[in-house]
Amino acid sequence: MSATLTPKLTGPPALTAVPGELAADNASLTRFLHGLPGVDQVGAEGRAAALATRSIKTTAKAWAIDTAISMVDLTTLEGSDTPGKVRSLCAKARRPDPSDASAPAAAAVCVYPDLVATAVEALRGSNVQIASVATAFPSGRASLATKLVDVAEAVAAGATEVDMVIDRGAFLAGEYSRVFAEIVAVKAACGTGEKAAHLKVILETGELVTLDAVRRASWLALLAGGDFIKTSTGKISPAATPPVALVMLQAVRDFAARTGEVRGVKLAGGIRTTKEAVRYLVMVNEVAGSRWLHPSTFRFGASSLLNDLLQQRHKLTLGGYDGPDYVTID
């Protein structure tokens, strides 16, 4: 009885011209970013809350769980990470559910640069991507040269995806062209051609605080060539929140409408339950559009989320909860 249509990618026409050669010119970049429509915090929170009331059941839930599993960047970013821990995580990413081969693999594993080689070895022959945080993660407080070495090492070791952090200090100081130039430089360090690593740009929205800043940082990262915009390092609270996700999804939607280029969004930090993940998929579906419901354009950066997804998957396939001892701890 319900009739829903896929939104067409014919969004709003240009607000002003998309800046082409902005990198060198902080003034024109500032004019563009500050000329973006404002975000009303109350309204954005209201919209995010309204989307969270969608009721996703039975076949829709099964589809959403499998889709969410295939979008997980299974992550470990601890000082205590070891090759053993990373190998264990890789095995989990390749085959999340030992008892059920029909469960999809995760999208990627995400590790520090020095453990990329271990992950490459452990994931050989699979389609699971190897993501590495770089650029003096998580604070980004290092020289550009140091950051680029960090990236180059990760890429040389075999990382297929690089998760960089922006210089939040520079952003908050209004030095947009500096942030822009860093992203461009990191993108170059990711390589060229088909083998280039995909670049995810972490905005660390918990430090940007306002939704206006989130919108501006999103556009800045997209204009500078980021393949994905990503909420958080996971080291700062709050991390991914529904209103922040809403604004970032609007940014990639509007960017695609104006440039024809489809970029991705990665939500990271604090997403632990299937219920939250499904709500975010609803948001992707209704705000950006169903075109974005694919691991090439939407990811969850998470660790414990995967086991909750698997437990909910068991519940649907077996008809009841089997409990935490029926999923693996890695």
Add this chain to the structure above:
Amino acid sequence: MTAFEYAPAPESADIARLKSSYGVFVNGELRAGRGEPIKTINPANEQPLAEVAEADTSDVDDAVAAARAAYTDVWSKLPGAQRAKYLFRIARAIQERGRELAVLESLDNGKPIKESRDVDVPTAAAHFFYYAGWADKLDYAGYGPDPRPIGVAGQVIPWNFPLLMAAWKIAPALATGNTVVLKPAETTPLTAITLAEIIAECDLPPGVVNVLPGGPAIGQAIVDHPGVDKIAFTGSTGVGKMIQKSVAASGKRLSLELGGKAANIIFDDAPLDQAIEGIVNGIFFNQGHVCCAGSRLLVQESVHDEVVAALQQRLQTLRLGDPLDKNTDIGAINSAAQLARVRALADSGDAEGATRWSPECTLPERGFWFPPTIFTGVSQANRIAQEETFGPVLSVLTFRTPQEAVDKANNTPYGLSAGIWTEKGSRILWMANRLRAGVVWANTFNRFDPASPFGGYKESGFGREGGRHGLAAYLEGEH
């Protein structure tokens, strides 16, 4: 990868605990009315829901007599704190039976369950809680020491928010010490009768609240009854005018909450994504069956194309269908008669040269349905810019300057509500001072709170409901 198809997620109709027949509530007793029984139907599929034994004029006499006796003997003498006790009890009982009331409302009215569940029922309970708080504090409400009730209030309410309008009417009347004879709308009597059942279970003294389902003749009988001291009416401007003529020189107090043709004004510096949500919420909430609906969109010409394109994209994600499905955004039109009115006015838009647009959507075969609709290229002279549609139809007009926006917004016989979307705070205040509307929303729309007064200018009526102001409508010597 296939698309994300939301599986049906229907709330069970059984939760409504539908009875085969409903009647009147007079002097504390639920019984059959003496009028002709009618069938109330589900507007989403035209299936009968229940038989309602409506009131006749002898039931009106009985109800008014019961209300008078309850007023004189019990309710007007009861200390405010005691009245508050009953109101708090009713508020809690509404919450406890919230799910039942929500499903019943969606069945009888056609509105989506997410709205009856998240708006109608909680806001109804909130009104009882709010006015319960006032009942023992009337001396401090700003109406002088020991403000007095009026007496017996006759209340006639519409079909768009059947339970919520009953709460808006009953709660302040009881808090101030009046007794009530309430007539729900003929197409949507079930939640008001269930509220009467709740009130009976709360041991409210008999006669303090009486509920008389019936048609216009019963409404007229209440309005004309010599035993009624005050009339409160929410509904169409046409009926409101008839009521005002009826009560002229009768000594009856009157408050009217009537139609509207609200302007929702979008400036070029608005937070556009939120403004789009505000437009959708303003006109498609409750299928546009809202007296304060933002049915006229005034967009600054410089952002017109951008706003219309974004709005069209947004409307494609609205889900129209089974009101009991938790994912339904747009439910059924309440009645065949209302559907005919909406269709006729929309057709006049075509005839007068405006451009009609609706998202592709399949309307169910049975029931009363109208797709969400936008008219662009509307001018102030068109009927769809002047007459209240009371349906999911938006007329888009443009303006160039703030003064022009004010002039066009005020250029209507109505004056119930308006919306302003801009990030410039000074402009919000400048506009709000000039808009002749009882409610002016800034960067939001259709937000209701029991603490906030609501009511109209001009042909949208007079008197305020909600807030401290809402007490005045039920106090002697206040207006």
